[in-house]
Amino acid sequence: MNAIEAMNDLRSRTHYLELRTEIDNDRVLVTVGDSGPGVSEENIAKIFAPFYTTKPEGMGMGLAICQSIIEAHGGRMTARNGKYVGIVVQVELPLFAKHVSP
DSSP: OHHHHHHTTOOSSOOOEEEEEEEETTEEEEEEEEOSOOOOHHHHTTTTSTTOOSSTTOOSOHHHHHHHHHHHTTOEEEEEEOSSSSEEEEEEEESSOOOOOO
């Protein structure tokens, strides 16, 4: 939803939303990229912080919650600006669950 919302106000360029999944050794990678405005380099590291938002009506909790859930499952979530425009968010999760003895 963040990617779609980021492109809502674009009029000067084509909209694209790229979703990619792949298996890399023992990990599953899910990548989402868009042609939205992106985030400044100084703010890209802040997007997973609770209450940080670039939306006028946003709470800034969505990506923070997503990141905590992914990390709780042994994964990680990263973001970077796209090669030309937009932002790319990648989720990396273990392919196999690690069983913990009770």
